[in-house]
Amino acid sequence: MARALRLAEQGGLKGEVPVGAVVVSGEGELLGEGFNQPISTADPTAHAELVALRAASGRIGNYRLTDSTLYVTIEPCAMCSGAIVHARVARVVFAATEPKAGAVCSHLQLFDQPQMNHRVQWQGGVLADQASAVMQGFFSRRREEKKRAKAQANSD
Numbered sequence: 001m002a003r004a005l006r007l008a009e010q011g012g013l014k015g016e017v018p019v020g021a022v023v024v025s026g027e028g029e030l031l032g033e034g035f036n037q038p039i040s041t042a043d044p045t046a047h048a049e050l051v052a053l054r055a056a057s058g059r060i061g062n063y064r065l066t067d068s069t070l071y072v073t074i075e076p077c078a079m080c081s082g083a084i085v086h087a088r089v090a091r092v093v094f095a096a097t098e099p100k101a102g103a104v105c106s107h108l109q110l111f112d113q114p115q116m117n118h119r120v121q122w123q124g125g126v127l128a129d130q131a132s133a134v135m136q137g138f139f140s141r142r143r144e145e146k147k148r149a150k151a152q153a154n155s156d
Contacts, residue, residue, distance in 0.1 A: 001071050001095060001127045003033065005134060007048065008073045011035030012138045019074045021048035023056035026067030026090070032056030048072060049080040053087050064088045073131040075102030075124060081110040084120055091121040095131030 007020025016036040023032040034051025038044050049072050057063045069091040070084060075098040084092060092104065092111070103110045104122050111120040 001073070001093065003030075004048075004071045004073050005095070005127060005130055007033055007035040008131070008134050011037070011048070012134065015039060018134050018138045019048040019072065021052040021070060021072040023052045023065060023089070024069050024071065026069075031059050031065070031068060045079065047077065047080050049076055050083055053083055053089075057087065066090060069093060071126075073127075073134065074098050075104050075106055077101045078103040078108060078110060081108075081120075085111070085116055085118050088118050089120055091123070093123045093126050095124075095126055096128045096135065097124055 004020040004022050007022070008018040009020075011020060012018030016039055019036045021034055022030060025031050032052045032055030034048050034055060036048045037046040037051060049070060052070065052072075053065065056065055056068065063086075065087045067090050070089050071093045072080075073095045075094045075096065076084060076092065077098070078101070081103040094104065097106050099106050101107070105124060110116070111122055
């Protein structure tokens with residue numbers, strides 16, 4: 001999770017919402033990693049989880065990531081949760097819940113739906129305070145930047 005937090009911070013420095021993710025094999029080998037990139041890539045599917053899943057799948061040459069664990073700084077959304085199920089990820093560990101769009105435990109509980117063809121084990125709350133601080137700091141800075149820009153525009 002510490003690596004995912006560093007990736008989140010890296011994404012935040014690039015102006016992306018700071019979410020980081022890593023995929024680790026059952027043997028502990030790093031298979032893929034990523035941070036949010038929808039703004040810089042103009043791709044609405046470039047969430048940290050999907051970037052990491054794509055990298056991991058490319059590395060092993062198979063979209064099925066059985067026996068892997070995905071670590072992510074924020075609870076996955078519905079899109080990412082669906083991709084996690086289709087990739088057959090064994091386990092997801094996330095830091096902070098996402099009360100607006102989280103689809104693991106905040107809303108929808110997608111991993112627990114009986115019609116899903118794969119069961120994903122999950123755990124939340126790992127380094128949640130740190131992940132929340134990264135997210136809160138990012139949005140606080142954005143609000144301050146907007147205030148400064150507005151003040152500047154009003155003074156011109």
